[in-house]
Amino acid sequence: MKDAPSAERAVVDQWRTLLSPNHDERAEAEALRRQLESCTAGCGAVDAALYLSRQHGGHRVACVGSREFPTLLDGSGASCAAMRRTDLLGGAVLVHADGDAAPTRDSPELVMLGAAATVVAMKRRQHAQSMSSMARGVEFMALYEVGLALASVLDLGAVGEGILSRALMLLECPMGALYLLDGAEFTLAASRADAIGRFSMEDVDVDALRSGHDGLAISPLTNAGSVLAVPIESEGAVRGLLVVGSPAGRADDLPARFSDTSRRTLTLFANQAAIAINTARLHQASLEQERTEQDVRTAAGIQRRLLPDAMPRIPGFDVVGWSRPARVVGGDYYAVSAVGPGGWVIAVGDVVGKGI
Helix, strand or coil: CCCHHHHHHHHHHHHHHHHCCCCCHHHHHHHHHHHHHHHHHHHCCCCEEEEEEECCEEEEEEEECCCCCCCEEECCCHHHCCEEEEEECCEEEEEECCCCCCCCCCCHHHHHHHHHHHHHHHHHHHHHHHHHHHHHHHHHHHHHHHHHHHHCCCCHHHHHHHHHHHHHHHHCCCEEEEEEEECCEEEEEEECCCECCEEEHHHECHHHHHCCCCCECCCCECCEEEEEEEEEEECCEEEEEEEEEEECCCCCCCHHHCCHHHHHHHHHHHHHHHHHHHHHHHHHHHHHHHHHHHHHHHHHHHHHHHCCCCCCCECCECCCCCCCCCCCCCCEEEEEEECCCCCEEEEEEECCCCCC
């Protein structure tokens, strides 16, 4: 047995570990085990387990003795029917019921154990929140870098391939597809698996997808076991659909394969994708307009070459010809030509159709 000073130093060391701002899960678990050992020794129990409180039960963090205890402690009490349970602040203690005594709620050791459990539970929640914040920071940085990369691509086909490949990289998915809305149908723009070529808007409940539910009446990825889809929207209108999935038959092929975090990440990425698609479409429209304007300029040059550069001199007449189109290309035509000795033909017309 430890002498009194040694026991006191051990308790001080345990609380120093528990109250340290640094999160050391292994050291905290050992401190809790020693606290549990002191608590059970005070009441004569041999086999006991400590559980930290969770939303729907508890998770085992420390054991003393040689008997088995469940890893999880549910709220129904079914998992501890053959054991004695004592609830405490921040958790619960289980002891085997065949003759073992159980700590009472008003024992000093149990109060100290409850305080220790509460401290550790608070530190773990704080650590989880800190890690979640760091993960969100990394996520947003990745999305920002992806947005910059997509913004530098102006070809619509290359943008579609880039959107899909980066979405699969962000969510670590092996398969996916990108669809763009064409009239009342979603048309396949890029894919990394066997995917349906097109399907109707009626097969998609966009409101359900926005709220985090399954809004697909069909599975765009034909061999997928689980699928996550989010709409690509711009200015309040749906522009496309981004779908990722995992193959059927994999160990992780479960309804919860895609978490709320995955859905949020893909939704944020879809917002970046919408900007890139709009930019590429504007660039494509600009190129098409430039080609059209070049065609019009070519047609105007051809029209000017069809008109005479100068009018002939006809004795007794002043002949003048002039045309100025209201737009770049007009439809007016005129010409004056000699026909035989002393004869002249004047032609005036309006050409149907413009362009080249």
